[in-house]
Amino acid sequence: MSETKRPPALTRRGFLKTTGAAAGVAAAAGAGGALPQLAPAQASASTVTAEGEHTVYTSCRGNCGSKCPTQVVVREGKVVRVSAAELPGDDAPRRRFCVKGYTQPQRIYDPDRLKYPLRRVEGSERGAGEWERVSWDDAIDEIATKIGAAVQEYGGTSVAVWSSYGSYGVLNGCMAGYMSVGYGRFITALGATVLGAGADYAQIYEQSTLLGISGNDQTDIVNAKTIMCWGGNPAEAYIHDWQFVCEAREAGAKLITIDPQYTASAMHSDIYVPIRPGTDGALMLAMANYIIENGLTDEDFMKSRTISPFLVKEDGTYVRMSDFGVEPTQGPISSTTGKPTTIDPNVVWDAQAGEARQASEVENPELLGFFEVNGQQVQTVYQKVKDLITEYTVDKASEICDIPAEQIEELARIYATEGPVAVLTFQGLGHHVNSHHNFKNLAFIAALTGNAGKPGAMMTRGTCGMYPYNSKAYFMGTPGASLTGMYLPQIMETGKWGAQDLNIRVLWCCNGNVLSCESGRAELIEAVKKVDFVVCVDVNMTDTAQWADIVLPIPHAYETQDFDPVCATPYPTFYRKAVDPLYESKTDIDILRLIADKLGMGQIYDKTDDEFLHLVLDTETNLAYGGGYQAFENNTLGRNWSFSDASKIDTFKSTASGRLEYYIEKPAPRNNFGQEVADYERYPYYENAHEAYWDNPLREKYPLMGCSQHHKYHVHSQCAYTPWLRELEPEPRIKINAADARERGISQGDVVRVYNDHGYAVLKALVTEGIKPGVVSIPHGFQADQFIEGHTQDLTSVVMNDFCSNSAFYDFLCEVERCEGGDR
Ligand code: SF4
Structure with a gap:
């Protein structure tokens, strides 16, 4: 059998005929659910709501960032209606849902869903769209044979698993490549290569990983006096933020949108700034200079809650107490390295004593100045950064950003004097090649003005934290190599990753649609063509699946059980299975089990899915606090016990110094292949985009x-x-x-x-x-x-x-x- 083309899209009328579920979906879309709601705090996983129907509490699994707690109504084994789950008490205002959520049943009952394994027709070109149906046995045999042969001839790294922005789950995989039981165990047992995503890492890496800044909980937006939507459109793309923006507006907050596109959010704004794309960093530095020159800084905040007074040596590293012979001590275990951290306190210049002293002991440190410590010339971080950014005057930024100088001055004045300011950052700030600098710059203006770490003051909107989990359950060892998938063309060309030989022969695409959602599609396709054998697992025939040799059907999110520890609401995303998987679809982890068996390494999956979920969730701490798997069995909307009123405001607990940081002492690249790291990676900085800049x-x-x-x-x-x-x-x-x-x-x-x-x-x-x-x-x-x-x-x-x-x-x-x- 050969399949080549999707049939034309169904009309609404066609859909109504196709599924007996449609009337329910229509009712939900119009009314948000017509049946009586049960209080979720008491609701069990599967609650009878009306004759012949039951409701399953789960979560919308779209990677839009919202992860809306969801109730799925099932009748006669079919999903007939989905809507936002009611949330108890103070969390009620977080209830939300959107058209993408309401129409999920159309994705489940999409007649074009992948139904069974497909193999590229022999002799056809990869990407030609000619497929034949194969049995699972044949598909697994072929895949296992190809993987086995590649590993034997070229080693484990010849098998690469490439993941992207799809659905998340601790069992079935996620964007971070191997951070799941399914893929983590497979990859680390084989010593395979992890190819991770490239998108959004300007913010994820620079702000979250290097600076350790997370942002305040979205409900705190209502406490802002000024809201800046910077590079995005929450009215349409981040509705979970927008409701709180509207609430703040009703309470009198000023709304500013900075965006080259006049969006729905811009229409509702008091001030619209049509900035030239990719120049936001220059605007931030000009605002910083204006704030400094006009005495609008918040010196108390800078001294007590930021790294501004820390002393820094000429080589760019901090002066620390070890420079005075004080032995560093051991700190808590790092969640990333699993090893104890080192505590070697920073040093400031005590204005009263006229000497360098441990920062925590000095009430009134100098913010500016050059000093001599142990015979070395040192200066404060603030002095250093202030001097490094002077070229970005308001006039210069006006030219770069194509914004009138008066508007830049107005923005700087509002930012410094009409706080607390909530800056809501979006893709416009992070989708240029070098836009990671924006997040140091933003941290700098926040540090100058005290617009972070307080109610209503945030550098970005944060999440509700991470549900504590046992990531050791994911690994059998370490991956053979781990890098961003965007390097694939370079690797296929050279067979090298830095100094390491890397000969990728088998590619496994999962958790996303890289050939549609990563940049550089044409180059990526050319690289994929050079790989001997490509497997893709997905619900639909995506742009990526089109370039595979074997495509395997996986279930829709409502047909599986899984868990995502990243919490967008206080209700962790426990994905509960509402209905059985349709057609021949199998979960990623079940597919990997079959392949592992064939490869003689079936023991890596020595537990059932449920047992693995227990292993991941039942940490000592979770159980001590009434969390863990049991909490979700009994109450599917079980609150994240680790999320509290106190954790709604990012008080810089995750930064290395416990203060707001905008300077990186030892900048480490995300993918280390022995490259040089420029000194400017340490401090607030602006440079033209790679290609999209005006003077190019x-x-x-x-x-x-x-x-x-x-x-x-x-x-x-x-x-x-x-x-x-x-x-x-x-x-x-x-x-x-x-x-x-x-x-x-x-x-x-x-x-x-x-x-x-x-x-x-x-x-x-x-x-x-x-x-x-x-x-x-x-x-x-x-x-x-x-x-x-x-x-x-x-x-x-x-x-x-x-x-x-x-x-x-x-x-x-x-x-x-x-x-x-x-x-x-
Ligand atoms: S906003 Fe909510 S309902 Fe809409 S796609 Fe995102 S998670 Fe799903």
Whole structure:
């Protein structure tokens, strides 16, 4: 049997006929659920709600960041309705849901869902879309044989597991590659290669990992007097934040949106700043200079809660008590290394005593100044950073960012004097190659003004923490190699990763759709073509699955049981199985069990799923606090015991110094392959984007700066084929400013070709005043067959900043032309 093409998308009417569930879905979409609700605090996992129906408490598994607690109503073994779970007490305002959640049943009962294993038809080209059905036995045999042969000939690292932004789970895998029982045990037992995601690491790596800053809980947004939506559109893309933004607005808060696109959030704002893409870092540094020059700093905060007074030597390292002969002591065990940390206290200059002393013992340290300590010239961190950023004056930033100088001054004044300020950061701040610098810069202006670590004051909106878990359950050893998947083209070309030989022969794609959702699609596809054998596991035939040799069907999230320790709400995401998996789908961990058996390493999965969940969740501490697996068995919305009112505000407990940090003493690259690390990785800094900057000579050929947007009908590519969502937004359209369109003879709805040296895409034009002239934007999440030709990610490249290995989603220049006969 050969399968080549998706049938046309179902209409709403078609869907109603297809599933007996539709009436229920429709009722839920309109009314949020018509049946009586049970108090979730008492609800059991599966609660009878009406004759023939029962409700299962679980969580929406879209990777949109919300992880909404969800109730799934099941009738006759089918999901008939999903809606937001009611939340008790003070958590009630966190109840939320969106159209992507309501339409999940359409994903489950999608007639085009992958139903059984598929093998590329022998003799057909990879990517040609010609498939034949195979039995699970044959598929597993073939995969195990290929993996076994590759390991025998080239070693464990020749098998690479590539994960991305899909659903998360401690059993079945996640973005971080091997942080799950299923993949972690398989990868570490084989010594295989982990290929991780590239997206969003500007913020994840720089802010969370290096600086240790998390942000306040989203409910704290209501305490802000000023809210800055920086580089995003929460009204559509982060609805879980938006409700609290609206509440703060009703209480009188000022709303500012900084974005090249005039979004729904911008429309509701008091001040809209149409910044040039990729220049936010320059704006932050100019704000810092204005705040310093105009005496708007909060010196008490800087002295007591930031690293500003710490003394730093000429080589960039801190002066510490060990410099005075005081032996460092042992600190708590690091959750990342598993080893004890070292405590070697920082030193400041005591203004009264006129000498260097341990920071914790000095009430009034000098913030500025050069000093001599032990015969060495030292200065305060603040002095050093202040001197390093002076070139970013308001006038200079005005030119770089294309914002009037007066507006930059106004922003700086508001930020410094109308706090507490909640800055809500989004992809616009982190999707240029080197945009990780933004997060040091943002930490610096927060440190100058006290806009962090207090109610209503945050550098970003945080999560509700991490549910404590036992990650040792994931590993049998260590991976053979671990790096960002975006390096695949380079590795396939050279057979090297730094000094290490790396000969990848088998590629396993899971937990996401890398060939649609990572930048540099064309280069990635060329690299995938060079791999001998490619497996992809997914619910649908995605852009990535199209390039595999074998595609394996996995269940929808409501058909499996799993757990995600990252908490978006105080209710950890325990994914409870609502219905049995459809067709022949098998979970990732069950597939891996079958392959491990064939490879003679079946003992790595020596427990059932339930037993593994117990192993992960039943830590001593969880059990002591009434948490662990049992808590979810009895009450599926069991609250995260480790999340408290106190932990709603990020008080810098996770930073190395316990203070707000904006300087990195020993900057370590995310992927270390022996590269040089520039000194500027230590401090607030601005540099042009890799490609998308105004003065780039390439603009003569490609004058438009490209970017993208997340919005309400997509979670990456997960909802790409959801019929009702495609009725609302059937196809991708490129936003282009009316003046740019006029110049090119492009009218509303024309078919246009957008192109650059990386590739091209053909799609319709959305001509609007709602985007800055010189900028175009294509929505994220559509699949290749939804473009007339090409793909958004054909316009981007795999180039990365080697320090934080962040993707180039918004970092491209392009030109747009009307297609011949483009008014069709
Ligand atoms: S897609 Fe996101 S916001 Fe929408 S229901 Fe699911 S978790 Fe909630």
